[in-house]
Amino acid sequence: MAMSIVRSPSHCMNFHVFEILSLADGIVVFKANLKIELNELFEKSGAVGITLADNKIRCIGDCESIGECLSVFYNVDSKECVMHNKQFDLSSFPVPSGSGAVWRYYFTEDVTGTCSPENNYYRPLQFCYSVHEITSMNFTDTNAFCAARGGKLAAVTSQEMQDYFTDFLADRPHIRICIASKEQPDGSWELEDGTTMSYFNWYPGQPESATQPFIVIKATSLGDIIHESDPIDFTQIKAFCSSRGGELAAVSSDKMNSYFKEFLDVRPHIRVCIAGEEQQDGSWALEDGTTMSYFNWYPGQPESGNQGCIVIKDTSLGDMWMDASCAYSKSCSFVCKY
The missing domain is CATH 3.10.100.10 (Mannose-Binding Protein A, subunit A)
Known part of the structure; x- marks a missing residue:
């Protein structure tokens, strides 16, 4: 099976039970509709922005100010406004993974006449x-x-x-x-x-x-390209990805780890260099300082010492993580994320 995406022009449909209008000089410049079947559901993963908004009107205003925003989940109690660059659906995808009685979901509608309301903009x-x-x-x-x-x-x-x-x-x-x-x-x-x-x-x-x-x-x-480092040098690997406008890909969830296993199944090397470096306190962090919380270590790993970087290695237990020197004579495949 496969998917197709229709790029559309076009004009009006009332899929909503409540709408929020943003006005400028009396002209509607932004519209958001309540999708009642997604009440009490929410999704924070993949959000393009999360703010605190006193009310849903301000939340929609935050969405309007971020060009990427197509829809929002708003928490009536905590005032969290979670903005996404896609729309959610129960009958198709993506489906929100979280639930809570005070969450409401609003999707935006083009008011410029560029799109018809049944299309995303x-x-x-x-x-x-x-x-x-x-x-x-x-x-x-x-x-x-x-x-x-x-x-x-x-x-x-x-x-x-x-x-x-x-x-x-x-x-x-x-x-x-x-x-x-x-x-x-x-x-x-x-x-x-x-x-x-x-x-x-x-x-x-x-x-x-x-x-x-x-x-x-x-x-x-993965929308990215596999590269090779021989010998392994994480400084050069990160510089290479940066020069192409990206960064060395990190594996931050079971879903991403499983995807790497499938994606890199036919790689030319048994090692895959991924983002993450050991800190002085023994924790692991990404280059931007984010502390890592997901790991898939091989039993007995990490060994620490002078092995402050991470490789995924093809082992008898499948692809699992090992700590490694940030520069040594072996070779690896790596992926730049953009």
Whole structure:
């Protein structure tokens, strides 16, 4: 199975039972709707901002001030305002993971006329879209489906768009996302309107051949590229990622750890260098000072001493963590996160 995303133009639908309007000179500039079926649910993971707001009106105002914000969870008691760059749903994804009687959920609606209310609107990219599922990949049918809704299959044309796809589709139910483009006889790739593509995020070894002329984003690529360090030198690894506008990827949850195992299953080295350094008090922290709380140590690890960095190693117990010298003669694969 795979997913497709319709990029849409368009205009009005009352999906709400309560709306909050933000006015400027008497003109509605921002609208948020209460989604009553998500009352008493919330999600903090992946939030683009968390503030304290005296009331829901101020919470929506905070959302308006952050271009990435598409929806908010508001706690009536604690006044927490949790902002997200995606919308939540019980019938599809993502579904909120937390619950509490005093939480309310509001989703924003475009009032500029750029999008119709049934579509999501991501303001930084002026991107109107809706997400759909298909049981069998057929790009002809997918393109026709999008066209019937007044849109077209979404294309990924920049790193910013790639990052947004990676983020808002992180909890998707399928590992593949169908995106726009088709390979041409000369080996170039074009969109449906004939525009030649210049941005790509190919997995190593891709594209394979002209017998596969369409593009999918697949979960095993993580939206990032695998690199190699031989010999291992964490200072140089971090400098490399930084020079590309990223940082050495950290593994901060069971979900991320499982994903790394799948994603890096066919890596060229038995070691994977990941972010995290031992501190003088024996704790472990990321480069920005965040104290690490998730670990997947191999039994007997960490050994400490002069081994203040972390590698994931292929062991008899599977991929598990070991502490390692931050510079030594072995080689590793590593991932830059953007």
